[in-house]
Amino acid sequence: MLGFVLNAPSSYAENTGDTPRFFGGRTVIQAVDDSKASVIEFQRRSISPVITSLEEQTAPDEPAILQGNIEHVIAEHSQKKSRHPMYLHSAPNLLNREDQLLVKKARYYVDSNWNKTTGLIDSVQGYTHATMWDIGSSIGAILALEYLGEYSTLQTNAMLEKTLSTLVNLPLYKGTLPNRQYNTKTGKPSGSLSNTQSNGNGWSALDIGRLLIWLNIAANYKPELADDIKAIISKWDIAKSVHQGTLFGEYKSKKSATYRQEGRLGYLQYAAQGFSMEALDVSEALEPKYSEHVTIDNEEVYIDIRNLPYFTTDPYVLQAIELGYHDLWWNQLDALYSLHKARYDQTQKLTIFAEDAMSQSPWFAYNNIHFYGKNWLSTAPGGKPIENGQAFSNKVAFGLSVLYKDSYSQLLYTTVVNNSLNNRSIPTGLYKANSPNTAYNINTNSLILVSLWYKQRGYKPIYDYLPPSYTLQ
Numbered sequence: 001m002l003g004f005v006l007n008a009p010s011s012y013a014e015n016t017g018d019t020p021r022f023f024g025g026r027t028v029i030q031a032v033d034d035s036k037a038s039v040i041e042f043q044r045r046s047i048s049p050v051i052t053s054l055e056e057q058t059a060p061d062e063p064a065i066l067q068g069n070i071e072h073v074i075a076e077h078s079q080k081k082s083r084h085p086m087y088l089h090s091a092p093n094l095l096n097r098e099d100q101l102l103v104k105k106a107r108y109y110v111d112s113n114w115n116k117t118t119g120l121i122d123s124v125q126g127y128t129h130a131t132m133w134d135i136g137s138s139i140g141a142i143l144a145l146e147y148l149g150e151y152s153t154l155q156t157n158a159m160l161e162k163t164l165s166t167l168v169n170l171p172l173y174k175g176t177l178p179n180r181q182y183n184t185k186t187g188k189p190s191g192s193l194s195n196t197q198s199n200g201n202g203w204s205a206l207d208i209g210r211l212l213i214w215l216n217i218a219a220n221y222k223p224e225l226a227d228d229i230k231a232i233i234s235k236w237d238i239a240k241s242v243h244q245g246t247l248f249g250e251y252k253s254k255k256s257a258t259y260r261q262e263g264r265l266g267y268l269q270y271a272a273q274g275f276s277m278e279a280l281d282v283s284e285a286l287e288p289k290y291s292e293h294v295t296i297d298n299e300e301v302y303i304d305i306r307n308l309p310y311f312t313t314d315p316y317v318l319q320a321i322e323l324g325y326h327d328l329w330w331n332q333l334d335a336l337y338s339l340h341k342a343r344y345d346q347t348q349k350l351t352i353f354a355e356d357a358m359s360q361s362p363w364f365a366y367n368n369i370h371f372y373g374k375n376w377l378s379t380a381p382g383g384k385p386i387e388n389g390q391a392f393s394n395k396v397a398f399g400l401s402v403l404y405k406d407s408y409s410q411l412l413y414t415t416v417v418n419n420s421l422n423n424r425s426i427p428t429g430l431y432k433a434n435s436p437n438t439a440y441n442i443n444t445n446s447l448i449l450v451s452l453w454y455k456q457r458g459y460k461p462i463y464d465y466l467p468p469s470y471t472l473q
Helices: 010-015 070-077 097-113 132-147 153-168 205-221 223-235 267-276 314-323 333-347 394-403 407-420 442-456
Strands: 246-252 257-261 291-296 299-304 355-357 364-371 374-379 390-393 429-431
Touching: 097 132, 097 407, 097 442, 132 153, 132 205, 132 442, 153 223, 205 223, 205 246, 205 267, 205 314, 246 267, 267 314, 291 364, 299 333, 299 364, 314 333, 314 394, 314 442, 333 394, 333 407, 355 442, 364 390, 390 394, 394 407, 394 429, 394 442
Parallel strands: none
Antiparallel strands: 246 257, 291 299, 355 364, 364 374, 390 429
16 A cells, blocks of 8 residues: 655655545546436525626726637637736725635745746645646636636736646646646656556547636636737647547556546536637537436435436535536536535535545545445545545635525535645645544645635626526526
8 A cells, every 4th residue: 555645855755656636537438328308407505606786897907708719719819919807906806814814825835836947836735747637727726726816917927928838848648738737847747557658548528518608708808919829829739539429438448448538427517618619619518408306305406327426515516606507407506505404404524525636545535426326435546435434615615605695605605714724725625533634736726726716706707697598497
């Protein structure tokens, strides 16, 4: 068994044959499911994201939020000179002292794990690798730090330009799409088969979809970078990640390569929007074809009926904060909030189930609300149950605390603040034994920064987007 220390030198991780991986298996889907479609009938609950009188305030320098691809952004701004798009001083100041403390701690993670040669941020402290999902989180964190007043425009642009330069020059898997992960110090493919002609072991459509979302957001807030972003997307064969209207990735082993469908309920719909922004047809991914209802603790939710149906709160929180809460058939954020709240009322123990890196084996866990007939089950990537999973996710708890306004959301907020007080950056969460999970990582610190950005905007999503394939209830 590998004894790995999170702050060990990167050379240790790179020279060890059995190194831990701090990203999940949300993309590892083998089976093709031909189950019959279920009829989804789900009514939005009365709990709803907080709306304040500040919701209607619009800062004069706020960039127009465009629905479409990067080409539209360039056309919109082609005749305009570069300007400061983040309106740092025109938005109402909604952040309190505790918020500012969290901003400083999250900034410490970004600053400490930033690699100046590549513009990439380590996914987990001491682990010099990142997926496209992590790079999307990094872009979100950098933009949020400017909006929240921590970075100047000059510093933000310089950091993003370095990141974009690395992205456009990535050695691509089989010359088509980014490999599943890269070394953040060198920008070279990492993981299995990284030193072969294939440049790695495949690509993740879900991870690329998240990165596309943040590239589009960056192009809207930074029109001066839109050409660079367009160059990246045009170099990648992103259409290969969409097949028959849904998302497909590729996994390569030493013996063969498998092209397969990726994504389960929540994750699939969230990531598909990145491809929709690039005018690709993801209509099949947005359908309720492989879903059915189950009842968990007297709360009706719906689940994916295909294999490895990871079910966490993450994609629903990301959707609401980044792209907006829309009354979509798959959006069960209200139900999940109510479910967690009821669990606390019954047990007096806080539970926020999410996916997260871990400071101990198996290094990454899906803390599933429901998984193969069992409720509140923590699993390793691949679906194997683990005993001491994480019971409380700081990033998702904080996201919920800005999306809802009641005594429970305030309790979530206070718990995240208290969990962070004795740490330089924001820790991941709490294990079931109530011990801290100190796998400091970009996804935790980024989501908390973007949540504070959402709050500072007057509780408005960062980029309000509704794909043309979506139909509202």
